[in-house]
Amino acid sequence: MSFLCLAMMMTVMAIAAERAEVSSPDGLLTVTIDNVNNEAHYSVIYREKVAIERSALGLYANIADFTKKLTLKHITKDKKQCRYLMRGTKCSWVEKTYNELKAVWETKTGRQMTTTFRVSNNDVAFRYEFEQQGETACMTVSGEATSFRLPQNTKTFICPQSDAMVGWMRTKPSYEEEYVADGEMDVRSRYGQGYTFPCLFRSGEEDTRWVLISETGTNGNYVGCHLSDYNREKGYTIAFPMAGEANGIGSTAAGIALPGCTPWRTITLGETLKPIVETTVSYDVVEPLYEAKYDYQPGRYTWSWLIWQDNSINFDDQVKFVDLAAAMGYEYCLVDNWWDKNIGRERIEQLSTYAQSKGVSLMLWYNSNGYENDAPQTPKQCMSTTLQRRKEMAWLKSIGVKGIKVDFFAGDKQMTMQLYEDILADANDFGLQVVFHGATLPRGWERMYPNFVASEAVLASENTFFSEHHAKQEGFELTMHPFCRNTVAAMDWGGTIMNRYLAPDNRSRHRRYTSDVFEMAAAVTVQTSVQCIALQPNNLTDVPTFELDFLKTVPTAWDETVFIDGYPGRYVVMARRSGKRWIVAALNATGKAISVPLQLPQLAGKMVKIYSDKSLKKEEMWPESEVKTVKINKKGTEKITLQPMGGVVIDG
16 A cells, blocks of 8 residues: 555656746646646647647757657746846836746757746746756757647738749849738648748637747857748648758758857737737847947938939939938938949938938948849948958948848848857947848847847838739738737838839839828828838828828837727737837728727827828828827727728827
8 A cells, every 4th residue: 555655746846857838927827737648849829728739849960859758857937127228129128037947858869958937917928948968069950849839710810931042133032922821721822941030829719829930049059930821730830941041051950059049939929919019029038249339329211212212323313312302301211222332432422411411311221142142232242241241331421321231131041140249249249230132031130239220021012013913012011010920020121112003104014002191090000210211202292291291200210009999911000119209000901981089098088199091082092181189088088981992190
């Protein structure tokens, strides 16, 4: 009897040692890790419903296979806080508590891997950590078993990863594919290469749960990852870069110096979309990698290339856009590709001097190449090596340039992630803010790199110029990204467009399909600290004065963001605060008017300006806009009507 009891006790202890839980501070979210058949797994329960079914953990390394024949050796738990100031993102101050679970797994050969989970209210972040393994001080990771098994009948809001070395001048993947809303999990991705982060999912009908999956903390010490196509048994798994990226140069594997760690995988959960839109998990689990050497300023910029295209990259036209920035009180003017050929370095110095005399600073475009693709635009080979880069940046600093836009990266291999990091670190020495285009998703970079502004990593506004199809899709895109792409990282969409036709004369080519107020509201819903307001010189006279007055003062850095209402790809209503000023911005991507009752306690009893669209008349292509000054009642309630492809802005 005593022997039996002892055996039972030992069994219970053994089972207990193979399983552990950690919950969020509010107790509504629980992560369970367990060892089943000597393999590591995790699962996520949110509000007593399964959000992530039992999913695989582990990775494949040259020193050991950390996916099987594992023993769970040790578990520790801790309660921690994160508190930090942010510069130029969706909020300026973050303070939250999270619970941490560390589990040490050991292979049969004695190699050890630690899985670290940090669980806060609505957010899960986890990564793999490795100590030095005896005399082994480095390792190569060829892939991961990490998976995400979502409940059956989950709907998807995701963007396909492109094939490598395809598209214009073999520049893909450029992270500019089209999102699909309310898709099915078991549908093959467009290219069969899976999906780029972030990925949004909705499970349940009456009992809805939203799940946003992404990654953060990726720098030059790992590859950039994405999700595989869906597999009924495994779910979605972490996928590494394609061999063909960067013209086939470089490994798809990741090299890690020991001790070392992988990036964080993040999961944000909610019964509504509020936690998805307001999450800061991308920044909560990373740290600054260096101090800012200069006081980098948020602001707005003008940009000729969006509508005037390559022909505008000449001295006289750039003067017009500098003058436009000065007239609007904007801080920057971006001079795009070919400036070295069409304007020349000597005259760029003159242009920079002229811009500074008007209170405007230049930002200049660069091609990142290298040898990665065939994009011909110049200047080239100024950013691809340390010697070239620092010489160029020293010149930029000497003539008063404040930022650079670097384009055409096309890949997630570790060498490419190192290039991003090297450009940013060098730019900090010369007081340059950095925007990346043709580039991967930023993964916590706003906090990691203090001079990082934003990446494109989206099918951006330039496509509204290129084709009428994308002009028609603008509403869909801009009501999708607050819930996925833009909620995890700053997004250089490329401009609030006030021209009604996508042509310099504002009369020819195809039309813009959104209203003026939609575009004004998009300047708020799109989040990036240096924001393009893509006005054209003609807009100073053909856009109503009250619209220009709003665009002259629209902030780009925010102290607080609050989600109010919406659905991905249909409509969105959110409020952002800059200092004491609250702006509520709403977009409607549908062909029908939408009435939305609002609860605005932050504006209760205040006088506000409400910008809105009038009903479209039969003979009109765009609705007239109007502005009214009203007082929000003491309860903070207000009802708005969003016209088809229209918007509303409440400025208090």
